Amino acid sequence: MNRSAILDEAARLRAELDDDFRDGIVESLYTEASRITSTTLSRRESPARTTWDKLLDRALTHRVWGFVVMGALLFGVFWFTIAGAAAPSGLLSTLLVEHGHGWLTRLVAPLHVPEWLTGLLVDGVYLSTAWVVAVMLPPMAIFFPLFTILEDFGYLPRVAFNLDRLFARSGAHGKQALSMMMGYGCNAAGVTSTRIIDSRRERLIAIITNNFSICNGRWPVLILMGTVFLGKLVPPAFAGVVAAGSVVTVAFLGVLVTLLVSWGLSKTVLRGETSVYSLELPPYRPPRIWRTLYTSLIDRTLKVLRRAVTMAAPAGAAIWLISNVTIAEASLAGHLAALLAPLGWLMGLNGLILLAYVVAIPANEIIVPTILMLTLTLGPDLLGADSGVLLELGTAETRTVLVQAGGWTLLTAVNLMLFSLLHNPCGTTILTIWHETRSLKWTTVATLLPVGLGIVVTSLTAAVARSAGWV
Amino acid sequence: MSTTLDRLHRGQTATVTALELEGAERRRLMDMGLLVGTTVSVDRVSPLGDPTAYRVRDGLLVLRRGQAHLVHVDLPEGDPT
């Protein structure tokens, strides 16, 4: 008997059965489950759901308060992260970047190591690793525990419940809201979490749009632009709020883009029926605050350190190399930036920023140090820094560097914020998308669609700003 | 009285009489405990009007209106709609 004979036999046997025999199987199981339950479970006279749960749901999924609380929580989490991270970030950067770099330089000085090697290792690898740790660790160590506490409380499915109508209108699956939220932590994790979506069509939509959840790695750019450029427009006391507000605004824009792109995809290349939506609302559970703080702190610290070593260190070497290898009177970075300059101008950015984004494909975290290092290296010799060396800069100095050496304007800052929302996913995420879809086509779409959008949107804002004479 | 799940109001309880859903959707909801004969009550409606959370076998199952419309239920007589 061959293999297809088994299939034929199956077909023959199937024809003999009732059409709904599968229903019968599930029914027998549930009948038995009900019987066992009725004999083993006893209910005291009390509401099936605690009053506490009902009250909370009434508030958190209320027509008005539900959205107010959602906005307040989002803003609160971001603000708390930004405000709380400022001091430890400063401390880490004084320690690791200023002192650490000086100390390392003095340490290797008597060893008579060739200059290019100290440059590569101390100025390139060490500095960018130290930078990433200083910039990433504090916000991650604050954001993740906060997010996990909300998660453990049972709030995430409520957000999905509140927003579902918007996702439904966009032709997306109801659980996409969940994978979107996981994306705020890390897009690679967000992409993996789309496994909970049954249908391939809707899962692809969720995967492609996950990049519009601004992951932690992109926050430093937003925070920097928010404090250095937008925060300057208001009295200093409000600078922190403005910075948080600008991150929240970009996050909110991200949700809009997610809905729009989902809608576009489901009307064109990913057309089809919306499949079954089977969200479950769990009971609220008191979060285990101390355990959550402890585990997510350790978890994040390890993750940041690992990424700093595996991603930032090689990138640091690359930045140092392209800034110091000279071909025909100019550094490699100079040539590359010049090549990208026209596109950069069109997008209201500059060649350096685009070059930084190319260098930072493996890890978004290194965008800020890369941009600053390249600007210092290639700009006029303002502060007397060595090529590819970046030491600690306060808000004021950063602004000076970017405005004077880089020629930045408010448009550059705003478009950089937009571009940090709308650009290709990082290397890890691209790999994850490939792993999850096993499709070159969809991996390419998921990679290029956001950059394409980014180029269009920033070019538009640049054109508008220029024609209006704002810059 | 016979009606569909999406027509129920908050607090109403009814018994499923038929599932019009097909294929994977039918399978999924049956696996989650929504079968002919199951008692269902409306727990709460999403702030934007859709979907709705239903109480099914002690759990809270959220269904979109289009799906709820395909679930036929029997509302006990005397329950005002």
Added chain:
Amino acid sequence: MTAADSSSNTSPACGDCVLNNASNLRKLGVDPAGHDIVTAVAGNPNTGKSTVFNALTGLRRHVGNWSGKTVDRAEGSFEYRRRRYKLVDLPGTYSLLSTSHDEDIARDFLLFGRPDVTVVVVDATRLERNLNLVLQILQITDRVVCALNLVDEAERNGLTVDSRHLTRELGVPVVPMTARRGTGMTELLEAVEQVTSGAITTRGKRVQHRDNRVEQAVSRLAERIEGKFPGVVNTRWIALRLLEGDPSVERAVADGTLGELSTAAVIAASSDGNTT
């Protein structure tokens, strides 16, 4: 001794062990050394599987209060009474007949990963729906321990589950517990130990299909599959899927990859260095 008398209180011969047992557990985290016993942790979504896994292995797998937090398989180890266990944390699943990718991972491991014992974590506040899955798992294996979790929440909701009676009904040990606080963990380990060592014989409840013809069709087809693909386990489940016309199973039969399931799954189950 049968499962029924060993449920909530553990083996009478070791009345004081329960007190000492905490010291019998060694959490080994991710341990590359050989393992004797492969233990799967399965159950409906959001029932506390990863919490149980963390408590026993000392690892820090993410937990979260929503269905679908875990979407991949993770392995960890522990030693209990000098026996080494490999614990496999699985994504939650409502049914062995479901369709999403995370549930496929759980299902494939339960069916073809050949775990020595399966711990089904059950939510005491949603007993009926959870039992649906327990009964399905009992269709494919007898080596099951039922961890009746979230007992604290059930109490808060005015629900009491008679675990001794449930043990008798299901034919496998049922251990009431509150994984989050670590209560019931020792009893769970004890039950797992007894099932794997053969100290108690479990005879899981098998739900009969109401329609006798289904039963016959499944048996007939399963026989055919065994003939064609010797060594493949759970042929009855495969037969049922074929009767339903599941395209992925049909493809596996047509192109012969079904035959690889037996070997592939064994490799998967022992992928981290199990040489035995």
